[in-house]
Amino acid sequence: MSAPSSVIPTLPQTLLAHAQNHPQRLAQRVKRKGIWRTYTWSSVFERVRNIALGAAAQGLQRGETVVVIGENEPEHFWALFAAQSLGAKTVSVYPDATPDELHYLCEDSEARFIFAQDQEQVDKALAVLDRLPDIRGIAYWDDAGMWSYRHPLLLSLDTLSAEGARQHERQPQRFAREVADG
Numbered sequence: 001m002s003a004p005s006s007v008i009p010t011l012p013q014t015l016l017a018h019a020q021n022h023p024q025r026l027a028q029r030v031k032r033k034g035i036w037r038t039y040t041w042s043s044v045f046e047r048v049r050n051i052a053l054g055a056a057a058q059g060l061q062r063g064e065t066v067v068v069i070g071e072n073e074p075e076h077f078w079a080l081f082a083a084q085s086l087g088a089k090t091v092s093v094y095p096d097a098t099p100d101e102l103h104y105l106c107e108d109s110e111a112r113f114i115f116a117q118d119q120e121q122v123d124k125a126l127a128v129l130d131r132l133p134d135i136r137g138i139a140y141w142d143d144a145g146m147w148s149y150r151h152p153l154l155l156s157l158d159t160l161s162a163e164g165a166r167q168h169e170r171q172p173q174r175f176a177r178e179v180a181d182g
Helices: 011-021 041-057 074-085 099-109 119-131 157-170 174-181
Strands: 026-032 035-040 065-069 089-093 111-116 137-140 154-156
Touching (some): 011 041, 026 041, 065 074, 074 174, 111 119, 154 157
């Protein structure tokens, strides 16, 4: 008797299938300041696509590593799915990690890009950046307290996503091909 030949889809492939088959169904929700925010499968897919294409525009390539540090918020998962969509490896880090722990995880995994939740996580990344010469970018999703931060590798998730949307306009089929190829 032979083993079944079914192939298990990747998480990005599953996201794509849900976005195609159930675009307006609830995919995620989070309570912020007492108000529930909801995200449909199509909106999550669009956000993941834009983050992925934005990170690719920053130089992230298949096989490289992305570190995501922050709480279990939708943006954390979008960053993970975006990296996986490009064929990158992911390391999810607890937000209570120290700068030295973050440095170790980035160095050991050969990280090339960091997604950080907020000012506290960005501060950790910036504190170890001089010891991580291969980092190509740091994107953050909570901009509270970030108005005075200036660093050539630092950008908001909104800015990264806007670049990803521009990339999608130029090559509308690119992301779906990346995801389909796994």
